[in-house]
Amino acid sequence: MQSIWEKEVRMPSFPCLDGDRKTDVLIIGGGIAGILCAHFLKKCGVEYCLVEANRLGSGTTGHTTAKITAQHGFVYHEIAGRYGLEAARQYYVANQDAIEKYGELCKEIDCNWERRDNYVYSVKNREKAEREMKVLERIGAKARLEECIPLPFATRGAVCFPDQAQMHPLKFLAELVKGLRIYENTKVTGFGGCTGAGARVVFTNHGRIVAKTIIIATHFPMLNKHGSYFMKLYQHRSYVLALKGAGSLPGMYVDEDKKGCSFRNAGEYLLFGSGGHRTGKNGGSYTELRSAAERFYPEAMEVCGFATQDCMSLDGIPYIGRYAKHCENVFVATGFNKWGMTSSMVAAMLLSDLIQGKKNEYEKLFSPSRSMLTGQLAINLAESTMNLLSFSKKRCPHLGCALKWNKEEHSWDCPCHGSRFSETGKVLDNPANGDLK
Numbered sequence: 205m206q207s208i209w210e211k212e213v214r215m216p217s218f219p220c221l222d223g224d225r226k227t228d229v230l231i232i233g234g235g236i237a238g239i240l241c242a243h244f245l246k247k248c249g250v251e252y253c254l255v256e257a258n259r260l261g262s263g264t265t266g267h268t269t270a271k272i273t274a275q276h277g278f279v280y281h282e283i284a285g286r287y288g289l290e291a292a293r294q295y296y297v298a299n300q301d302a303i304e305k306y307g308e309l310c311k312e313i314d315c316n317w318e319r320r321d322n323y324v325y326s327v328k329n330r331e332k333a334e335r336e337m338k339v340l341e342r343i344g345a346k347a348r349l350e351e352c353i354p355l356p357f358a359t360r361g362a363v364c365f366p367d368q369a370q371m372h373p374l375k376f377l378a379e380l381v382k383g384l385r386i387y388e389n390t391k392v393t394g395f396g397g398c399t400g401a402g403a404r405v406v407f408t409n410h411g412r413i414v415a416k417t418i419i420i421a422t423h424f425p426m427l428n429k430h431g432s433y434f435m436k437l438y439q440h441r442s443y444v445l446a447l448k449g450a451g452s453l454p455g456m457y458v459d460e461d462k463k464g465c466s467f468r469n470a471g472e473y474l475l476f477g478s479g480g481h482r483t484g485k486n487g488g489s490y491t492e493l494r495s496a497a498e499r500f501y502p503e504a505m506e507v508c509g510f511a512t513q514d515c516m517s518l519d520g521i522p523y524i525g526r527y528a529k530h531c532e533n534v535f536v537a538t539g540f541n542k543w544g545m546t547s548s549m550v551a552a553m554l555l556s557d558l559i560q561g562k563k564n565e566y567e568k569l570f571s572p573s574r575s576m577l578t579g580q581l582a583i584n585l586a587e588s589t590m591n592l593l594s595f596s597k598k599r600c601p602h603l604g605c606a607l608k609w610n611k612e613e614h615s616w617d618c619p620c621h622g623s624r625f626s627e628t629g630k631v632l633d634n635p636a637n638g639d640l641k
């Protein structure tokens with residue numbers, strides 16, 4: 205379904221690749237991550253091109269809620285517990301810098317950029333808010349604990365990050381892509397070997413590209429042979445309604461619980477999100493979201509509803525950097541945990557440094573090769589094993605898992621890695637790179 209952003213903005217179009225070509229850096233994927241990488245590389249004078257399988261911004265980016273914040277749930281307590289306070293501080297500074305970078309770009313781009321406070325609340329557990337606040341104080345973050353926030357239900361406290369931002373993601377990208385070297389409707393179908401000069405051949409549906417360096421920004425990474433992303437990621441789906449007549453909120457709000465609600469205004473609309481679940485599993489979806497909307501905003505009218513999903517990492521930190529230990533010239537940006545607006549900006553700044561051979565202080569924190577023995581890894585492995593072994597005629601072409609029928613959205617969804625297919629078998633969401641047979 206078209207999002208509120210897609211209804212309002214038509215993205216500029218680009219030609220598809222026409223025959224073979226060579227480039228220094230090939231960026232695969234035209235969502236916010238790939239486009240920001242292209243923008244930074246162009247600024248640094250690096251030769252690049254970007255290929256997008258469909259239209260720019262048509263993936264998760266076109267269906268986001270586009271809050272620009274360094275507050276990604278109660279992630280700081282988790283990061284400090286696992287990697288130490290310095291890692292939590294670095295995560296904060298990297299994301300705050302990303303907001304400032306957006307602020308600079310948005311001085312020149314008309315994209316409804318607005319500074320707003322962001323709030324992460326807890327409905328049940330005040331202790332979680334308090335312990336998050338303690339870590340934030342220790343790393344010197346600008347944050348405060350709030351007792352009361354103007355939501356239509358009671359909370360047990362919220363942590364506020366002042367002076368964050370929100371914007372119209374497609375208005376932003378429609379301006380940013382102007383003058384970039386982009387091929388749309390050009391899908392990468394496979395990777396060949398290395399050429400003599402250390403460059404790699406990449407196959408697309410419209411020709412071959414020889415590139416010295418590759419950035420994989422395809423949302424779920426598309427190379428299965430390296431990096432074990434099929435174990436390190438799963439996808440989580442959520443639903444959003446644009447409501448008219450639901451009033452206006454001063455800030456942006458989200459539950460610390462992945463299944464909770466999210467709120468922000470966009471012009472005259474309230475974007476109300478909820479119903480989240482692992483893709484391919486049963487969950488709240490539109491039914492739960494609509495019944496909550498009726499309860500909280502009985503006077504409001506639904507203008508549009510849209511759903512999308514994001515890649516979730518094992519430890520709450522995105523994977524940005526070298527694709528795998530032995531993949532020297534292949535880079536990745538993924539695992540944004542539903543916070544890919546700021547994280548994509550972090551990715552673009554980090555990857556453009558690494559590609560130019562510059563040091564970047566955040567390389568270790570976001571390294572996709574960090575050790576990740578977590579409970580979520582065990583859940584991902586159990587889910588994959590169960591679905592590989594279970595009987596179903598419909599199987600995902602990605603790695604062969606049994607697909608589940610999603611009766612609300614009329615699609616076949618993969619609980620292992622989140623690929624989705626239409627009723628007629630057309631691929632809707634990757635990592636599957638082709639239709640059902």
Ligand SMILES: Cc1cc2nc3c(=O)[nH]c(=O)nc-3n(C[C@H](O)[C@H](O)[C@H](O)COP(=O)(O)OP(=O)(O)OC[C@H]3O[C@@H](n4cnc5c(N)ncnc54)[C@H](O)[C@@H]3O)c2cc1C
Pocket residue numbers: 232233234235236237238255256257258259260261262263264265266267268269270271272273390391392393421422423426440441442443444477511512513514537538540541542543544545546547548634637
């Ligand atoms: C409901 C919801 C709300 C969200 N709200 C927020 C928010 O408020 N703030 C925030 O920071 N984040 C938010 N997020 C997360 C954020 O929207 C995503 O992390 C981000 O948009 C991901 O961008 P991307 O570029 O990685 O992926 P995408 O936008 O999906 O782009 C990947 C692109 O790669 C292309 N591609 C795939 N395979 C190939 C191939 N083989 N060849 C060529 N191209 C290919 C696809 O067509 C696609 O266009 C939200 C996520 C969800 C699910």
